[in-house]
Amino acid sequence: MPTDIGEILSNTCDHTSVDVLAPVKSSEKSKNESRPPNLFFDTHNAIKDSLEEEKRDFQMVESADSTEAANGSSSLYRGYQMGRPSLVCKGGKYRIAYKGISGKEKHYLQDLYQTCIDLKWRWVMAVIFIVFFISYLLFAILWFLTALIHGDLTHIDDPNWTPCIEKLTSFTDALQFSIEMQTTVGFGVIYPHPSCIASIPLMFLQATIGFLLQTILMGFVLVKFAKSKRRRNTLLFSNNACICKEEGELVLQIRLGDMRQSHLVDTSVYGIFICDKVSKEGTRYPLFQHHLKIQAHGMDDRVFLIWPMVLSHKINEDSPFWEMKPEEILYANNYEVVVIFEGIIESTGEICQARASYTSKDIIWGRTFANMVEIDGEHGRWRANFNLFEDLVPCPIEKCSGKEMHIFKQAFKSGI
Template sequence: MLKSISNLHLNRKKSDDGEQLVDFPSSSGDDASLITKLRKGYQLGRPALVKKTGKYRVTYKGLSSSERRSFALDLFQTLIDLKWRWATLVFVFTFFIVYFVFAVIWYILAKAHGDFENLNNPTWTPCIERAKTFADLLLFSIETQTTIGYGTFYPNTSCSGSLLLVFVQITVGFLLETLLVGFLLVKLSRPKHRRHTLLFSEKALICKEDGDLCLEIRVGDLRKSHLVDTSSFGIFVSEKVSKEGIVYPLYQQQMEFEAHQMQDRVFMMWPLILRHKINEDSPLYEMTFDQMLSNTFELIIILEGTIEATGEICQARTSYSSKDIVWGHRFVNMIDFDNDNGQWSANFEKFNATVPTPTPKCSGKQLAEIYGASSRTNQAQETENLGGTFWRSQSQIITPMTEETSLTKIPDRRPRSYRHSRAPLSFSGFQSQHLEMGRVLNIYK
């Protein structure tokens, strides 16, 4: 497979809307299945670690029997984690088993009392009146535990043990109903279902923002009751080989996301753009344009907040791979003021809409080096044009000293009656009183 991957040449092309796409070559044989997987966003032939819905593709193998028994010790949480089809079966069969067990106990009690041998004896007082078969006792067990009381069957206190058994079954029935109903309520009200009304953009965009190369995604909340104290962060997952040759197939690196200048805090009153600056602290800093499309990494974006109504913590997550990254685009504005009703409105039809924007096809490191060299060149030219005059704190405005003047002249450091907060870059347009004060203090001639 590695050989097949190395033989793949991904040709890039531009679509009609300007998006950068990957054109996978046609192939046959073993490479054909690999290319098909890559078309679907697979990372080196493997599916994404996290689905778009936030579910993980992780299974556990090799668990010992003792480790499996630990799930039974935390039975309540185990039941909550069950899928709904299994949870429904557990709910139904638990009640049925309890009904059946107590029906067997009632049958044993009636059998020991001799009720079935005296079915035709009119003077006989049975434990359960009118119960002649096991089906009758099963119906009586259901009536007793659910307190229905049809009146068809009823116990006689003259039968020893009947009163105690009725008390035990009703007590067990109340306890069982409390546990199972509580289990269903917790399962229905789990905070993870809140994530279905939290939206992530379908694409992750790379564009230039305030001179920095940035990765941007858009998030939104469909509910009016927004999450409280919401924060965001990202995880960069890729393969890593240490200096000692140790391979980490799913190596995690933190990615910082911020909305505007709120750092990792997210105020979800309206849809926001989460921005990750590709700087020295970013795992994407040295990744070039071609490496961004190499399908060898995954970005997991996580939103965490507190549900206002219940106070429970909710987490929503999604993932982006190379097929989800669009270079040189930014999100269109979807917030506008509605003059008709006097409110700000968010048009979710534009939630995933993007527009092209000029973006250099280079890594963040290359962009920083280019801008760094450009800024140093501009600074040198500016210093040369100013003739050596430069910024100076306090009121000292000095000119470059030659070797001769530096040996003969000593700066005057007497207390000055006038102190200027900041010196200018040149003398042009400077007020005459400032010049006169400078001559008096022998700062310059």
């Protein structure tokens, strides 16, 4: 009798066939002819029947070709292997659109500050130019009306007349004077005469409002420029996820790295498994979320990210992958794994979040990430070689689900 669990798994899990218990099935036909009854195989024949009843149906979905996508005759999206596009892009942006929201503009205006921060840069620059121009134009009208009411425009060439705004003869002059006044460029030929009492409160009003506008708009630009989400651009997730065997268990692995020397503090990581679900009562949830526990070595969900690390999700009883066959994981294309990494930027104290998404086409079976951290003997320090960030190495692993592997291990421990 084999004494090693790996030997039993290699004899019972088929590396090439979809049916992982095919050797058991084939041996059942001749068990009365070629061998005496074997409790190990007979027990797992019974277990196999129960697994077949519990196994979920899945469908391999192919990508729509360019012709179908162009004609709109297919429900699939060009460039995706799923019947629907993934929720999260590789860069971390959400691929979700909202419709049917009544009074959407009103709600956005009630949250005007956040609305402005979320604007694209081209609209931000447009808002700044428009706001300042309206301010210049409004006060130009007020200065022009002041000169008109005071009678300056009817005494332009009168040497005995003391105007309210010196040398102001037209609305164009008033606009130029308004810009000079609000931007504190300094008065040129056109300037307010100190003997005109009406010019003093108007000067005070424009100087104060101009200062407030500059403070608010420049502060708004600074906040938008320094948004904490920009920090995620220097956080790297591996393009692919791997499934390998570690400490005798199936694990899903993802590599995470930080390009900067100023690292995040108080960091954590977790995952979300998103798939279609129908409740016992018949309620359908097309995007049902399951918690996916992800560990960083022996630190649970805490990540000390001063070098690139391999994050692992154990495929155990609490994992959504527990009963999924290899072909379901690699080809079903009916689920999505979203990995979320959070931390605090040390220099600013702001929270930063980075996200990555993995579907069936991004998962590789029987591979693990190559080591990329080594000692630099010349300089006496550790060195992380990011050229190896995406490199994978083979990892011997049986093609069976986590539940089936657990059953085989339990059977081996019980001496069957």
